[in-house]
Amino acid sequence: METLLPFNQHSNELIFYNKKSSFVQQHNQQLFPIGSGHYPLYVQQNLLMPNELALANTDFSIVLMDLNLQGQVASFQKEAFHTDKINALKFSNDHTNQHLQHVIESASQDGTVKIWDRRSGEAVSTLRHQNSPFYSVDTNKSIICAGTNSELVFWDIRKMKPPLFTYKSSHTDDVTGLAYHPENPDSLISCSTDNLMCQFDFAGKENPQLEDETLEGVYCSSQPLINCGFLNKDMIWAITSINTIEIINLENLDVFTKVEKFPHQADYVIGCEQDRFTSKFAIYAGNNKGELYIYELEDKNKLNLVDMILLPQNPELPHDNIIRNTLRINSDQIVLTTENGDLKIFKYSPEQAQAQNVKSQALELQQLISDNNIEEDEDEDANQMYIGKKKNQNAKKYKPF
């Protein structure tokens, strides 16, 4: 069986930021003082300038990092920083408008949504709404929408204050996820910890301020939802708070599939997205030992493991290495941030694992979506062995420093 195991040796990390490594230490000192316990909460990539990342950190700061210049960072204006946890960060990614293409939005618990100019680091605008905390933000080309602890608030991007209108009825709890359709700026979805996901359609509506008119559909999950997004233009994914993923058809809000179990020992879902480079649905799952599994959804009930990354463990700080963010920055690199403040770039090489996968039909790793757990015991054993083996291999060959 050993020869059949998919094996991916991450020997080619391109850049490695670590506060304990001597390499590029000065950058990290700028990011987080050693031992401060701060780390990046969110990482976003500027799709118009792919070498630029924006980080929202636990010390409420926002910085831009340029990967071309060995990770040099530019901090945004300190005086304008948020004063509480940042809950969402987004690039506007609008290349058609020369002003909007430099815009970054951030939503925070402190009751503000800030609009930043990435060139100057200035907070161009600070939006508030009755001091309610903001949990999510998204924009299409003309409207900024942000979610509070029970409302959706809309602003016109040309005339920031006051809000255009608010939707008070759709949710009763924190609106944790908001997404405009990637191609249709009139379609919006929102999800919340009250278990609901609402879908709005603004096209041709005379009174967009009345949510009765725009509310197209509601999906009720059995679990609180913590994030949502579009998949393939006609589907929606949502991550629940107990680390499962639900995929729903946009058209009639029927459940397409649910990912409830992972073939490996994954403790939590880091994120999922439609891979820009393969257009497959990729799921990133991590566990408390600092391991990352990357799956692709093959079809309705088949998950393929395409890659995995194992971070070195520090036995004194066993939970230090928890991966909080993953981001594919280009077709062969993936950025990770961990709870010890590191930002690491790994080579993403799914082909290796996939090629091996084809051979390893004996080893049935796929499974484990909802109802298909009949041969669970057998599979689990195989997986246990597989995981154990994998670790040994990694332990020998994995030398990041």
Place this chain on the structure above:
Amino acid sequence: MSKLTQAQITEAINTILADKKKRKFLETVELQVGLKDYDPQKDKRFAGTVRLPNIPRPKLKICLIGDAKHMQIVKENNIAIDAVDFDFLKTFNKDKKLIKSWAKKYTILLATDTLVKKIPTVLGPILNRIGMFPQVVTHNDDLKAKVDDARASIKFQLKKATCMNVAIGNESQSEEELRQNILMGINFLVSLLKKGWHNLKSVHIKTSMGKPFKIIG
């Protein structure tokens, strides 16, 4: 800190049940949990719904918005819930007050999957607003099981403070049933926490009016 032993829970249950006075209502058994090493400013959101093995709140009123097939199932099997059909909803004519006063009679609403999509168009967002949007039942689901699921599910949610309180049973349940519920609840919580049992600072159980009893901490 180690895992809970059965004896610990049994002792706790016996203590709180012995300690209570007679009240004019059925007292609930509550689970109170305090967390440590958990920073709401940094750590991931902590929430979830868990289905307990034994129904903690048997009297919850449930109403089904059903199609013909589901209505028939309710009648034939004598399931103890109210059931209305879709035309009934139309009689509200989008009158928010009427909808609200009707829905507020119940704790949980259920609806057939084909109908649930039409509800926002007929009733508007009012059900969302009062937090009563119906849970979906399909024809493949066992309706009775679904009703029990709805009754037996409890929701954990951590807001800003690192402690929370949920109903986990009632005083009429046997010690065995309570123990199962408590174990299930705590195990579920622990499974969601980054450091598992190390994140638990304290766990108490109490009856609605009684004194709390410490299980962990």
